[in-house]
Amino acid sequence: MKRTLDVLNQMVKDKIIESYAIGGAIAAYNYIEPTLTEDLDILVSFEHAASASGLMTLTPIVTYLASKGYTEFRKEGIVVSGWPVQFLPVANPLDAEALNEAIKIDIEISPSEGSVSAQVLTAEHIMATALAVGRPKDHIRLTQFIEMNAYDGTTFCEIIDRHELRAKWVAFCARFDIFDPYETTRKP
CATH class of the missing domain: 1.25.40 (Serine Threonine Protein Phosphatase 5, Tetratricopeptide repeat)
Structure with a gap:
């Protein structure tokens, strides 16, 4: 997961996304007992995601990841370093508030890999x-x-x-x- 989160952090630095926060079962794992999950839910905001029709498009994310060699899709997610990542654009005021109030944590991956910083929903x-x-x-x-x-x-x-x-x-x-x-x- 460290490499997956490193890619997400780089996407912020490269201004592909404005910000992100881990949601779903992986985020809940920070507070309650873990549950089985097959993907990583990522709530994202990015500036120029709306198309001329007003619909949100993930094209900048898909194009960026493809340029880094991540072209495999599994279920609803793009596989990034072994993890299917489902990018969920902010869709309502609750999402916007959740992303704004996400907390920064250091996730310990393993003694050999160390930790990685990530934003997680409260x-x-x-x-x-x-x-x-x-x-x-x-x-x-x-x-x-x-x-x-x-x-x-x-x-x-x-x-x-x-x-x-x-x-x-x-x-x-x-x-x-x-x-x-x-x-x-x-x-x-």
Whole structure:
């Protein structure tokens, strides 16, 4: 993974992407028990990604990676040093906030390889995104965060309020018989 993250960091230096943050299962691994994943989800922002039609295009990323020899696709990702990387452009205000508030960490790869710096989404933004998307695996991830108390309840509640996810949260808590920590952390 070190080489994959080195490539991502170089993409920022080369101004192919403005910034990135690791999301999904790999980001969650920093806070809760690991889960099996086949790819690396990368939330990205980049300046000139919109086409004339207004649609986002990953052409600058694909072209850059192809010039470095990364042309294999596996599922939804481009394979970069053995890892399928799924580039997810910022698509909504929650994504933009999550990317802006991502934290920089040093990921220890191994004693021989050392560590590499990377941006990772906060626990609360991982949870809010999982709540917004709402797939079964997202519900499992939310439950893991709750059971491990691996998040700040006040911060999470502020995020779900800002992004109008309160109704989804109440429904999630009711469906899975989870005590709604929102009620104890919400400011009057």
